[in-house]
Amino acid sequence: MRSKITLILAVVMGLVTTLLFYKYINDMNTSTEESTKFVEVVSSKQLIPENQVITNDLIELKKVPEGGAHPQAIRNTQEVVGKIALADFVSGQVILPHHIGSEAEESLFISRKITEGFRAVSIGVNFVTSVSNLIEPEDIVDVILTSENIEVISNPETGERIDNPEVSSEILLKEVRVLAVGRRMIESTTDTEFVEYTSSTLELSPENALKLVNAANSGEIQLILHSRIDEEDVNKDEE
Template sequence: MKSKLILFLAIIMGLITTFLFYNYVETLNKEKLSNHKMATILVAQQNIHKNQKISKQMVTLKDIPQKSIPPQSVKSFSEIENQILTADIVKGEPILKHRLQKQSEETLLVAKKIRKGYRAVSVGVNMVQSVTNLIEPEDIVDVVFSEEIKEINKQKLIRTELILQQVRVLSVGRRMIESTKEDPYVEYSSVTLELTQNDAVKLVNASERGNIHLILHSKIH
């Protein structure tokens, strides 16, 4: 009787052990399958700079494990068409929705571009004064002021001086991002600069007295 009981208990324990082992193997298989589940997201095909409008040539689709997908990842180009980056992205980095803004929102953000302690002030410029409209947002310029001081023997005497140096351009016309191949060129007649309060007053005063010319700095260092 005792041997039968021991045999019965051994069979029961064997069944329990088999069940637990089978359940453990199934759990491992499910985790392995879950880890290998792939999903497609959009990543940068090149370095993309802040304030650039994204084009199809700048991005590509990439399969990555589903568990590794960052929050707010973009899964198709249609989700971000005609949108602009609010931060730099390096090649291979996922495109994230919170780093994008619609182009229609661009003109609402000029106040957000101004650094603390600075002001935005606009001056009128023609083609010559604006380096043939080649100045772009985020360029650095110097400001030259010239005025007629007197006329002697029908000859005008002009005084010219450099009044401001290394000034950041916030916008040209109403455009606050650098032009791209996708954006048609639009001629402008004003430039908005970022200046301290005193320098802003100085610039306005100079523009009322005479002519303002902008000198463009090189971006190559």
């Protein structure tokens, strides 16, 4: 009988001890949460590609501990909306001032867009060779060179030497990034006023830049445009 009472008391005391310990831990966690101050910072809601104009639906306010917040983190969404992403943002990335720029700022510095190790080179284009002026900054193009080779032949009847021109075209460069069209380095929107341009600025390695300049002086350059639609995305949509 005594051992039975002892067992019951041990169980009760164990339960009481467990409850007291649980309450202590819970109170401690509550106290810690109350003592931690949070601040709201602007972060990307989804993947934002470089040179994308940032809109309200691409960003959100995220709560972070005040002590862990970056001192330069932007805390007002209005400071970000309408600006241009200067790099790719992953989802949930806190946005800092040097991550964004205005269209006016970017239009002054094409050097900021050039990938390290590459060069910017401009070529003359017209309405036809620029795909009816439909090529935009950040498009991918191939460069076609059309040249004329003149073969001198003799007329079999008179013996007179005559010129026999032969025109040929070849793909000079493949998958070239367009940095700018005319002086515009930002992709146009429905509100952008149409201005016909007569030059395109391409991003090339130094070797290919030299190749393009030589080709432009020896024949006619034409750009052909790649699709921006990803085949994998199309297949997923169809499924």
